[in-house]
Amino acid sequence: MLDDSWTHWDVNVLSPTKEAAIGSWGAFVFTIFRYGMDIDVAMRLSEAVDDVVKSHPDGIGILTIIKQGAQFPTQEARHFMAEKLRHIKIAGSATVVESDGLHAAAVHGTVNCLVEEIRQQHPHQNFSDLADACSWLVSTVLASPGDWMQLPKQIQLENAIDDFISMM
Numbered sequence: 001m002l003d004d005s006w007t008h009w010d011v012n013v014l015s016p017t018k019e020a021a022i023g024s025w026g027a028f029v030f031t032i033f034r035y036g037m038d039i040d041v042a043m044r045l046s047e048a049v050d051d052v053v054k055s056h057p058d059g060i061g062i063l064t065i066i067k068q069g070a071q072f073p074t075q076e077a078r079h080f081m082a083e084k085l086r087h088i089k090i091a092g093s094a095t096v097v098e099s100d101g102l103h104a105a106a107v108h109g110t111v112n113c114l115v116e117e118i119r120q121q122h123p124h125q126n127f128s129d130l131a132d133a134c135s136w137l138v139s140t141v142l143a144s145p146g147d148w149m150q151l152p153k154q155i156q157l158e159n160a161i162d163d164f165i166s167m168m
Contacts, residue, residue: 011023036071036073066096069099092136123140130158
């Protein structure tokens with residue numbers, strides 16, 4: 001569990017491109033994959049993770065939003081990120097897939113393979129709804145059992161993501 005510094009965190013955006021937008025809010029790294037992940041996007045994501053880990057070495061949260069129609073990550077990018085994430089403390093990660101059917105199932109499978117490739121036991125869940133992902137991620141990364149501040153923290157995370165999206 002992290003301290004109450006979360007109330008003073010700012011949303012940061014790292015040069016969004018047509019492929020992906022990467023940002024952070026305190027101990028969280030957000031990525032919105034619009035078209036997919038190649039090695040350039042993976043390297044930018046790695047830089048964002050490094051910046052967040054410097055301030056939060058006890059663990060970070062990772063939220064990935066995969067837009068409908070986004071391509072699968074390249075093998076090079078997938079291996080690069082797995083190697084990177086293998087060496088940091090992840091308090092929890094959540095993936096939101098904005099599609100359904102066979103494509104969503106394939107994306108969930110790919111994400112689960114990446115989590116396994118990291119070889120780090122951390123809580124991870126796949127979601128179809130951003131609010132559900134935020135609720136789960138806050139309860140996993142920021143809140144302790146019975147934390148009466150869980151709902152304000154969830155709302156703060158959702159607002160940070162809304163701010164992030166509006167900055168792109």
